[in-house]
Amino acid sequence: MENLCEYKKNQEHKLVYAWFDNSEKVPYNRGQHMSDLPDSIDIVILTHPKELVPFEREEIKILKDKGTKVAYAVSYDDIKAKYDEEQITASQIQMKENSENTFDGFLREEVKKQLAYSETFDGVIIKFNGKNPKYMTDEDRVSYEATQEVFFNTISEWEKENKNKFLSFQGKPQNIIKKEQLSRFLHIIIEFYQVTDVNKFSLTIQDCLEPGVPTDRFIMAVSTPSLDSSDTTTGYLGKELATIETAYWITSISSEYNKSGIAIDNVQNDYYQTNGTYRNVKEVINIMNPAPIK
Numbered sequence: 001m002e003n004l005c006e007y008k009k010n011q012e013h014k015l016v017y018a019w020f021d022n023s024e025k026v027p028y029n030r031g032q033h034m035s036d037l038p039d040s041i042d043i044v045i046l047t048h049p050k051e052l053v054p055f056e057r058e059e060i061k062i063l064k065d066k067g068t069k070v071a072y073a074v075s076y077d078d079i080k081a082k083y084d085e086e087q088i089t090a091s092q093i094q095m096k097e098n099s100e101n102t103f104d105g106f107l108r109e110e111v112k113k114q115l116a117y118s119e120t121f122d123g124v125i126i127k128f129n130g131k132n133p134k135y136m137t138d139e140d141r142v143s144y145e146a147t148q149e150v151f152f153n154t155i156s157e158w159e160k161e162n163k164n165k166f167l168s169f170q171g172k173p174q175n176i177i178k179k180e181q182l183s184r185f186l187h188i189i190i191e192f193y194q195v196t197d198v199n200k201f202s203l204t205i206q207d208c209l210e211p212g213v214p215t216d217r218f219i220m221a222v223s224t225p226s227l228d229s230s231d232t233t234t235g236y237l238g239k240e241l242a243t244i245e246t247a248y249w250i251t252s253i254s255s256e257y258n259k260s261g262i263a264i265d266n267v268q269n270d271y272y273q274t275n276g277t278y279r280n281v282k283e284v285i286n287i288m289n290p291a292p293i294k
Contacts, residue, residue, distance in 0.1 A: 005067035008042055014250060014288035015042045015261030017168075017189065017219060018281070021268050022046045025053050031271035035059040038278050040285045042261070043069045043168075045125055049117045060120060073170065074114045075127035076151055079107055104150045111154040118158075123166035125189070126155060130175040145177045152181050159184070170221070170263075172208070179212025189219040189263050198237055198245050205257060215256065221263035222246045224270045224280070235269075243270075243280055247287040262288065 007013070018041050024032045034044060034056070044063060049072035052060070060070050083106050118124055128151070133141050159167065170189035173182050182188065188208075195204055205218065222242040225235035237245045243264055250259040262284060264270075273279045 001066065004039055008040075008067035014259070015187070015219065016040065016281075016285060016288075017043045017045060017187075017221075017261065017263035018267035019045045019047060019263070019265045021048075021266060022052075022056060023048050025051075025056075027055075030277075031268055033059060035062045036271065036277065037063070037068075037267065038282050038285065039066050039068075040289070041068055041267075041281070043071055043123070044267075045071050045073060046121075047072075049121065052120060057120065064122070069122035069166070071121055071123040071125055071166075071168070072117065073125040073127050074111060074155075076107075077127065077129050077171075079110045082110070083107070104147055107147065108150050108154050111151060112158075115155070115158040118162060118165060121165070123168065123186070125168050125170050126185070128169070128171040128176065130172065132172075132175055133177055141177070148177055148181075152178075168219075173213045174208050174210050179210065182212070182214055185214075185217070187217045187219045187260055188214060189221050191221045192242070192246065193221065193223060193265070196237060198249055201246070201249055202254075209256065216258045217260050218257055219261050219263050220246050220250060220259065221265060223265040224267060226266075227269050227272065235266075241280060243284050244287070247284040250288055 018037065020034050020037065022032075022034065027033055030036050034046070037044060046056075063070055080103070083103055115124065130148075131144070133144055136144060155167070159165075166186045167184060168187045168189060169182060169185040171191070173179070173188055176182060190204060190208060192201060192204060195201060201220070208218075209215065223235045224243060225231075225241070235242050243262070246262055250262060252259075264281060264284070267278075267281060270279070270281045271277050276282075
């Protein structure tokens with residue numbers, strides 16, 4: 001255990017982030033227990049951080065004892081979608097007409113509320129896709145920049161009070177107007193979910209390489225295959241597993257940017273393997289960080 005913690009903390013290696021669906025609060029098989037995840041995963045991101053039950057808190061401690069950090073996500077786009085959905089009653093519409101900054105106020109309070117879940121966690125993933133400001137009018141860009149200021153300033157306030165916790169960014173860094181905001185993040189997670197060909201990975205990264213975007217900390221996000229047998233595209237690049245192909249791609253060297261590791265969505269799906277639990281995740285780890293040959 002001591003060697004494992006030392007490896008994660010101090011030894012240079014390709015990192016593994018993993019999203020774990022902890023929505024089941026009364027688990028009925030081992031695949032619903034985060035404590036069964038492979039030991040070499042560096043950061044586990046829980047999808048339901050708000051109400052942790054006793055067994056989850058115990059398993060978070062088990063992960064931390066292994067040197068694994070536990071985090072959750074705060075998503076700008078999810079907050080925006082929630083706000084838009086709530087604008088359906090006449091009273092809300094009237095309120096919106098009477099205030100030019102209704103969403104900014106809603107955004108600030110929602111971010112504060114979600115960041116307050118962080119006591120049990122080691123860090124937070126800040127998700128932001130947003131819109132590309134290049135195609136906005138000057139007026140829309142000014143408004144959009146002000147909204148981004150609200151979002152990131154609220155995070156900064158939390159950060160000052162939580163210096164022992166980390167922040168990572170997920171989404172589209174090219175859509176952040178003030179790119180200096182990105183320097184605070186431990187890693188920048190780029191989503192490859194819609195990429196269908198490994199040869200297009202580089203193009204996805206190139207879209208992000210605007211002046212001011214840090215190039216020394218990219219993490220590539222892909223998914224495990226769906227447990228729905230009718231879904232033959234999620235988690236695949238053609239007929240190959242996206243996790244495995246991405247792991248090999250990460251081991252290749254680029255002179256333009258650093259491939260710091262992988263992020264695996266729906267990691268719990270890989271538990272259900274006929275030839276060994278979490279077999280593909282373990283293979284990903286071994287591809288990126290092969291054990292030394294004795």
